[in-house]
Amino acid sequence: MVAPSPIGERIAELLESSRIAFASGDTTGAWGCLEDAHVLSQPWAVRHVQVHMAMLSLGWRIRSAREMSGQIARLVVAGPASLLARYPSGNSGRADVSAFEAAPIRPDLADLLAEADAAENGTRVLDVAGVRRLYDRMAPFYDLASKPYDWVGARRLVDRAILELRLQPGDTVVDLGTGTGRNLIALADIVGPTGHVIGVDVSPRMLSRARSRIEKRGLRGVVLVEADIATFGLPVDVRAVLSTYAIEMLPNYQAVIGRFAGEMAAGGRIAVTGLRDPDRWPEWTIRVGSALNRPFGVAKDYRSHRPWEAIEAHTTDTIYEEGLAGAVYLAAGTATGPEGERS
Numbered sequence: 001m002v003a004p005s006p007i008g009e010r011i012a013e014l015l016e017s018s019r020i021a022f023a024s025g026d027t028t029g030a031w032g033c034l035e036d037a038h039v040l041s042q043p044w045a046v047r048h049v050q051v052h053m054a055m056l057s058l059g060w061r062i063r064s065a066r067e068m069s070g071q072i073a074r075l076v077v078a079g080p081a082s083l084l085a086r087y088p089s090g091n092s093g094r095a096d097v098s099a100f101e102a103a104p105i106r107p108d109l110a111d112l113l114a115e116a117d118a119a120e121n122g123t124r125v126l127d128v129a130g131v132r133r134l135y136d137r138m139a140p141f142y143d144l145a146s147k148p149y150d151w152v153g154a155r156r157l158v159d160r161a162i163l164e165l166r167l168q169p170g171d172t173v174v175d176l177g178t179g180t181g182r183n184l185i186a187l188a189d190i191v192g193p194t195g196h197v198i199g200v201d202v203s204p205r206m207l208s209r210a211r212s213r214i215e216k217r218g219l220r221g222v223v224l225v226e227a228d229i230a231t232f233g234l235p236v237d238v239r240a241v242l243s244t245y246a247i248e249m250l251p252n253y254q255a256v257i258g259r260f261a262g263e264m265a266a267g268g269r270i271a272v273t274g275l276r277d278p279d280r281w282p283e284w285t286i287r288v289g290s291a292l293n294r295p296f297g298v299a300k301d302y303r304s305h306r307p308w309e310a311i312e313a314h315t316t317d318t319i320y321e322e323g324l325a326g327a328v329y330l331a332a333g334t335a336t337g338p339e340g341e342r343s
């Protein structure tokens, strides 16, 4: 949805150059800059709309009714066209060409687009430093940005996951990728004052929101640990491990799940929820969903991540459920313990 920075910066430069060219009487040059900006912006909804706004504004300044009406029509479709990847690449974006006609892309623009494509595919699964940067930036907005997911019921499986941990008062439970600590209160309520809850996250700012949350509730027995899940060692007395919308972010999630299952005493419970690629949805809806989830660090390569299979491999008594028509999953089971994978 949002253009990667080299493209975003180039588009911003072209918009500025267009304004300068127009101010100095070079209308042809001004349109030329906007046409280049349009070609670069097409894959990214926000920039694409922005360029058509600039074209509408220039159309108004030169009092071209044709350009203005053409730009208003294009403004309506630009965002969805980018999100659905249904646009005629190389199209100049002007009202004097069909909005459905693709055109060859000039080599310098094609190079920039190819680089951006590589960069986007390269955002693959973020490394841990990338996760920390992303979530530190996101921390102030995370709870608000999660609201739409709550409204559609994405947290229902989290409640189920917590039940599947089969916690008892006095137990110790770990929440991996705890974020702003949305699971901590429910967990602390169950394990009670004699139990312990450990929230682990790599983002100090997410943890600081979690800290405010637990302080507000005056919760004791909740400890927050800044650590990479991949290297975090489970304390010996842990009875249960939870991870909601986090573990699939790890490139080596399979090995990590296997390690936790092995580190827990046999009988310990693991429950994981997360996003998954719905099997029966049309591809375009998955693309829109991925675009909406991109600010949370969800990248194309997550589509191949299947933590529920790792849970199945390393637990007995395994359950698997889906929600939101297959867009979210819950997998839980009883850790096989140091014995290793189940046969």
Ligand SMILES: C[S@@+](CC[C@H](N)C(=O)[O-])C[C@H]1O[C@@H](n2cnc3c(N)ncnc32)[C@H](O)[C@@H]1O
Residues within 6 Å of the ligand: 128, 131, 132, 135, 176, 177, 178, 179, 180, 181, 182, 200, 201, 202, 203, 206, 227, 228, 229, 230, 243, 244, 245, 246, 249, 250, 296
């Ligand atoms: C989408 S948020 C989910 C937060 C919370 N579990 C929830 O359900 O609201 C993902 C969280 O996982 C954390 N995370 C991702 N990879 C991590 C890693 N390798 N080590 C520690 N935390 C990680 C991020 O910092 C972020 O806070």
